[in-house]
Amino acid sequence: MATQAKHFNYLLIGGGMAADQAAAGIRSIDQNGTIAILSADVDEPYARPALSKKLWVDETFQESDTDFKTAEKQNVEIHLQTTVTKIDPAAHQVETAAGTTYAYDKLLLATGVKANTLPNLPNSDLIVALRSKADYRKIRAFSGQQKQVLVVGNGYIGSEIAAGLIQSDTQVSYVIDTPHLFDKKFPANLSQQLEEKYQQAGVKFYPSKRATAVKIPDHRVILTLDDGTELAGDGLVLGLGSHSDYRLAQTASLKLDKNGVIVNKNLQTSDPDIYAAGDLISYxxxxxxxxxxxxxxxATKSGFAAGQNMAGQTTAYNYTPYFYSWVFDVSWEAIGTIRTDLTMYQEKLGVKGNLTYYFDQNDTLQGILKWNAKVNLNHLRNLLSQHPQLTELKKVLPLTQVD
Structure with missing residues (x-):
């Protein structure tokens, strides 16, 4: 006799920040409906950015401080180490890798992304593609006490963990595949300024290099670069970007495009009872x-809006997100498209701050980078929404072209 599927009014697939906020969004409308989170993680929802930032540079901030306490605050049932493998929209059910079936009224897809890695890696806790709190614990185990850690990847995670480690009593060798740090996003003067912060802190750079092989003899990591250089370390951290896995959405025959799972302004997919939020959506x-x-x-804003919509309130998701990072004494935020193949102009603000404006081939504004500057992001959003021409901005702003 088949076991009856456990039923929930709201079933959230994914245990990250989007799911946490989706539960909060639901509870802001519906205080009584049953909610469950099915998460492949080993930890309940937590503040993911702290894994590469604050936990490494603030001694008063502990791992437990990252916990959202979602189950307690939102009255949610959380099932950890649970991977959903199939969605049956007609039956309003999902199936897990363990063969367990759950039924739902409304479903949320918030599975986030998976960290990219290198091919043919040895299976070892000394190699970490940082994504989860479990990954953070592994890095903690092989860092500190002047141990040598190798970091690969010229992106957010790689740059942040390299900065965090060097400030946590760890020696760092940093491999990037471009001549300079963030040189495909930042103009040369800012890329150089940022790179100097790392060098002054003691980070050793290996620019324009790629990792080709990894070995682990005698509990040490040996990383081979494409020029034959071999680097030895007590651990290896990969910050090579990430990718979304759309196979689960495909089991439900949800519509996708080049950006991901297509949702409308209310974060509803092509199935009216399935919503999606966070990294995997095209919106x-x-x-x-x-x-x-x-x-x-x-992730957080779309998660909350999706939760409210699932609970019956019509909430249009109209938040244009920004990207941010802070390392050493540099803080930057960006909105829109920032690429160095666009035309760039800078506006100086104070002693250390500036705004960089990015224009396309038609001289239309595409993105803005805020660097060590106290400027309201809503002001920048409003400016970007007007799609002004370079000639218009030159009339009102002291702009200087940069490379």
Whole structure:
């Protein structure tokens, strides 16, 4: 006799920040409906950005401080180490890898992204593609006490963990595949300024290099680069970006495009009872058009809005997210498209601050980078939404072209 599926009014697939906020969004409308989170993680929802930032540079901030306490605060049933493998929209059921079936009235897809890695890696806790709190614990185990850690990847995670480790009594060798740090996003003067912060802290750079092989003899990591250089360390951290896995959405025959799972302004997928939020969605941004975003503010804001919509309130998701990072004494935020193949102009603000404006081939504003500057992001959103021409901005702003 088949076991009857456990039923929930709201079933949230994914145990990250989007799911936490979706539960909060539901509870802001419906205090009594049953909610369950099915998460492949070993930990309940937590503040993911702290894994590469605050936990490494603030001694008063502990791992337990990252916990959201979602189950307690939102009256949610959380099932950890639970991987959903199939969605049956007609039956309003999902199936897990363990063969367990759950039934739902409304379903949320918020599975986030998976960290990219290198091919043919040895299976070892000394190699970490940082994504989860469990990954953070592994890095803690092989860092500190002047141990040598190798970091690969010229992106948010790689740059932040390299900065965090060097400030946590750890020696750092940092491999990037470009001549300079963030040189495909930042103009040369800012890329150089940022790179100097790392060098002054003691980070050793290996620019324009790629990792080709990894070995682990005698509990040490040996990393081979494409020029034959071999680097030895007590551990290896990979910050090579991430990717979404759409196979679960495909089991439900949800519509996808090049950006991900297509949702409307209410974060509803092509199935009216299935919603989606966070990194895996393709959504209609009011400023940027149909797009995707893989950042924490998008995850939390879209998660909350999706939860409210699932609970019956019509909430349009109209938040244009921004990207941010802070390392050493540099804090930057960006909105829109920032790429160095666009035309760039800077506006100086104070002694250390500036705004960089990015224009396309038609001289239309595409993105803005805020660097050590106290400027309201809503002001920048409003400016970007107007899609001004370079000639217009030159009339009102002291702009200097940069490379």
């Amino acid at each position: 209609p941004d009011p400023i940027l058009g149909q797009t995707k975003s893989e950042h924490v503010m998008h």
